Each structure stands twice: as structure tokens, then as C-alpha cells.
Amino acid sequence: MPVAKRRAAVQEARAMHDIRLIRDDPAAFDKALKRRGVEPAATGIVAADAQLRAVQTEMQTAQSRRNEASKLIGQAMAAGNKEEAERLKQEVAALKTHVPELEERERTLRSDLQAALSALPNLPADDVPDGLTEADNLFVSDWSEKPAFDFAPREHDEIGAPLGLDFETAAAISGSRFAVLKGGAARLHRALGQFMLDVQTAENGYEEVAPPLLVRDEALYGTGQLPKFAEDQFRTTDDRWLIPTAEVPLTNIVRDSIVPEGSLPLRFAALTTCFRSEAGSAGRDTKGMIRQHQFDKVELVSIVRPENAAAELERKTRAAEGILERLGLHYRRMLLSAGDMGFGARKTFDLEVWLPGQDTYREISSISWFGDFQARRMNARAKLDGSKQTTFLHTLNGSGLAVGRAFVAVLENYQRADGSVAVPEALRPYMGGLTELSPA
Known part of the structure; x- marks a missing residue:
């Protein structure tokens, strides 16, 4: 694998901050970042995470429907309903094109989110003194x-x-x-x-x-x-x-x-x-x-x-x-x-x-x-x-x-x-x- 792609794959594979904590209390996350001298980031991260999860849900729904429709084609053919079978075939063909598009979109959004998280430092413990120098x-x-x-x-x-x-x-x-x-x-x-x-x-x-x-x-x-x-x-x-x-x-x-x-x-x-x-x-x-x-x-x-x-x-x-x-x-x-x-x-x-x-x-x-x-x-x-x-x-x-x-x-x-x-x-x-x- 080329170096740039390998490095990107490494970043995509790991999350260094618990995204659930950012979702649950974005203000606390930004407050902790401010102690590190870092600008607020929770709003952008939560939005990117929501977009990623929406695409993942759509992708899972499309994959499930593709599998379901593929099974229904056989049932329609067995029942002699050629018109329904043809409609299902067209739907499956469309999904076979759409699902890869969603998968690529999901990879891009996940990579962007991980890159944003990778740039953020760890959050300080409560007993760490305030200050930047x-x-x-x-x-x-x-x-x-x-x-x-x-x-x-x-x-x-x-x-x-x-x-x-x-x-x-x-x-x-x-x-x-x-x-x-x-x-x-x-x-x-x-x-x-x-x-x-x-x-x-x-x-x-x-x-x-x-x-x-x-x-x-x-x-x-x-x-x-x-x-x-x-x-x-x-x-x-x-x-x-x-x-x-x-x-x-x-x-x-x-x-x-x-x-x-x-x-x-x-x-x-x-x-x-x-x-x-x-x-x-x-x-x-x-x-x-x-x-x-x-x-x-x-x-x-x-x-x-x-x-x-x-x-x-x-x-x-x-x-x-x-x-x-x-x-x-x-x-x-x-x-x-x-x-x-x-x-x-x-x-x-x-x-x-x-x-x-x-x-x-x-x-x-x-x-x-x-x-x-x-x-x-x-x-x-x-x-x-x-x-x-x-x-x-x-x-x-x-x-x-x-x-x-x-x-x-x-x-x-x-x-x-x-x-x-x-x-x-x-x-x-x-x-x-x-x-x-x-x-x-």
C-alpha cells in the first residue's frame, strides 16, 4: 500500500476521543480544549459525526433492501409474476450502483472526522493547573x-x-x-x-x-x-x-x-x-x-x-x-x-x-x-x-x-x-x- 494511503488508513482505524462523550456534553469538551489553548471543536465534530451516522444508516438500509429484493425476485418468478420480478431486478440494479456510492461517501466522512479528532490534544485531568506556558x-x-x-x-x-x-x-x-x-x-x-x-x-x-x-x-x-x-x-x-x-x-x-x-x-x-x-x-x-x-x-x-x-x-x-x-x-x-x-x-x-x-x-x-x-x-x-x-x-x-x-x-x-x-x-x-x- 502506498505510504499516503497507509497513513490515511491508520488514521481512519482509530478514534482517540470518545465520540459519545463529545455528543453528550459538547460544552464540557470545548471547555477542556480551551484549557489546552485550543479553539472550540465540538460543534463541528458533532455535526460531522451526525452526517456520518446518517450515511451509515442509509447504507445499511440500502444493503438490507438489496438483499431482501434479491430474494423477492425468486419468489415473484416462482409465482409467475414477471412484471413484479422485473421491477425488483431494476431496483436491485439501482441499489448495486447506489450502495458503493454510499460506501465511498461513508469512507470519506469517516476519514474527515478522524482527521479532525487526530488534530486535537488529550483533555487535561481536573487537578491539572490552568495556564498555557x-x-x-x-x-x-x-x-x-x-x-x-x-x-x-x-x-x-x-x-x-x-x-x-x-x-x-x-x-x-x-x-x-x-x-x-x-x-x-x-x-x-x-x-x-x-x-x-x-x-x-x-x-x-x-x-x-x-x-x-x-x-x-x-x-x-x-x-x-x-x-x-x-x-x-x-x-x-x-x-x-x-x-x-x-x-x-x-x-x-x-x-x-x-x-x-x-x-x-x-x-x-x-x-x-x-x-x-x-x-x-x-x-x-x-x-x-x-x-x-x-x-x-x-x-x-x-x-x-x-x-x-x-x-x-x-x-x-x-x-x-x-x-x-x-x-x-x-x-x-x-x-x-x-x-x-x-x-x-x-x-x-x-x-x-x-x-x-x-x-x-x-x-x-x-x-x-x-x-x-x-x-x-x-x-x-x-x-x-x-x-x-x-x-x-x-x-x-x-x-x-x-x-x-x-x-x-x-x-x-x-x-x-x-x-x-x-x-x-x-x-x-x-x-x-x-x-x-x-x-x-
Whole structure:
């Protein structure tokens, strides 16, 4: 199937909003969209849905009449009523032309409705604060104190250069927003990823997964990156996509499936390289390792019963916070405002680590609850005990943590005046017992 047609088919197959809720209370739907900074859409959606259902009803009626008339032809012939039989034949012939027209009309209307719904973000949870920017985010808590230095702390790119962090060579090889890590810097980066994955799997109950790094349209559509954010992704010449996060393959493990209740909750963790074009971030964080085209991350995905999602969000957030605490890094937890959340999120906590060289907090993990938004797009359901019908699952994901940003945080928080960097105690077993990195 050609790519454009396949992408359209993917969009037609999944509804990411419950159309019944929009029909029942369009004002509430528009009110929730307004909190996200999105113009009212319920009136158009309800009208398009009504038009679609009218055509579907007409199509079903025509199909039923065609089948009925076809049977009546035989009865009329058997009764010797040739005039009636001829009339019925003409009616069937007309219906054979009309039904395909209705089917095509139904496909067009369904595609248009799904395209309209695909462009709309998830609705925020009731306890998400109002606001459209990060200035409206709500402080929740913090941990430990900012480190004190008896010298002016430097930024990570300056600290890391003598330790093996090389942006110039990377630029010559690949262009901007890439890094080459050598020697101690490479070892520290590797240690961070291994440490995070070990903690999340051995202590926090996540199952380790090594997923594909290339995915099809359906996978990105299921988690909400397509169609709206295609320009933020890297696409191959054979129409696959490099994953922007392991959230995509991990969440799609349950795509088009009915998960037995006894299997829930599902918790997956993966340490992967991720790829983002950063098309919408021109001029932002061009210096250093904060915003790169290629980076490593430990991703945590949970798939749960709807009633357990709120508790799972807190559990997942604590799993990410635990890594920062084990590394001895001061951080704060922020509850994102309705307009600052990601497209598919229903509620999001950001963990922001303190970077003394930059004298600011920077996001190091974003933990989100998606409600059934992704599950509807993926058709991921559960058969719960005592229920005759299936239920859409709830999905959650978050970083546990972004390895590159953790690397930046360790360099800046553990730097010394002589240019060396102390190795956090939690990482020393992964560093062959090294207690510090010294300039070459």
C-alpha cells in the first residue's frame, strides 16, 4: 500500500476521543480544549459525526433492501409474476450502483472526522493547573539542597572537554547537535545508563525490553507523534521512522490486543538511543548536550487498569526521583499546566535537576499519564473480570532518566576547581571503582 494511503488508513482505524462523550456534553469538551489553548471543536465534530451516522444508516438500509429484493425476485418468478420480478431486478440494479456510492461517501466522512479528532490534544485531568506556558506550572516539592562551591562553577561543555567530550569532531562527522564521547566521559555516560536500567528493573519491577529503533507509521500514530508532529521525527527512505523515544515501541507492544486482567499491570523499561529532528526548537539549547538529535534514555512505560492509573503515575514518578536521589542531585518536581503538557498527556510531572554551571533548573524527566488516549489510537484493551465488554487500557510513560542530561548534571554538580569531577558513589561499581575523572 502506498505510504499516503497507509497513513490515511491508520488514521481512519482509530478514534482517540470518545465520540459519545463529545455528543453528550459538547460544552464540557470545548471547555477542556480551551484549557489546552485550543479553539472550540465540538460543534463541528458533532455535526460531522451526525452526517456520518446518517450515511451509515442509509447504507445499511440500502444493503438490507438489496438483499431482501434479491430474494423477492425468486419468489415473484416462482409465482409467475414477471412484471413484479422485473421491477425488483431494476431496483436491485439501482441499489448495486447506489450502495458503493454510499460506501465511498461513508469512507470519506469517516476519514474527515478522524482527521479532525487526530488534530486535537488529550483533555487535561481536573487537578491539572490552568495556564498555557511553563510559567503557569505548579511547584510540588524538591529534594536536598543546591551544592555550594568555593569557586565559580563552570558549564558542562567546558568541564567535559578535557575529559573526552568532543563537539567539534561530532560536528565534522554529523553536523550540529551531536557529540563524541571518549575515555572517561564515555565511560561515565555508559555507567549512568547501566545504573539506571539496573535500578528500574531489579528494584522497581520493570521488565527490561530491547525494542526496535525503527518503527512504522502505525506505531507513531498510536502514541500520538503522527500525524501532527511528523516534522519532529527522522524518517528513512523506506518509510520507517527512527524512534524519538522508546515510549513508541514499548507502548505499542499491546497494540491491537486484548490484555488478560491477570497480566496487568505491565511495566516495561528500555535503554535506547533516541532520535529527534528538533524541528520546532530552532535557536534553543544549541550549546552542549541539552538538546541533541541523538541521545540515550531509559524509558519507563506502564499499561494499567483505568482505576490504577493515578497511583501508577506517583509510583513511576518516584522511580525516576529515586535515581536522582541515589546520584545525590538536587531536583524539584513540577506539575505542568494544561497548556504546557505534551499533546497526548492528561497529567504530567516534570523533574527538573539543578545545574550550577548554568545556574538554573533543567528538565531531566517528564512523567505522563495518557488516560485511554493512546490505547484508543492503538486499540489496546483489557478483558476485566466480571465484565462482558472490553475496556480501553490506560498508559503512562516517563524517563528514568535521560542519560545525556544526567551526564550534564553529574559534571556540573560534582565538578572541582582543578578540573576533575568526582564520581557519585552509586556509579563507582560501574566505573571499575574509579572515584574521580581527571583531565587528560
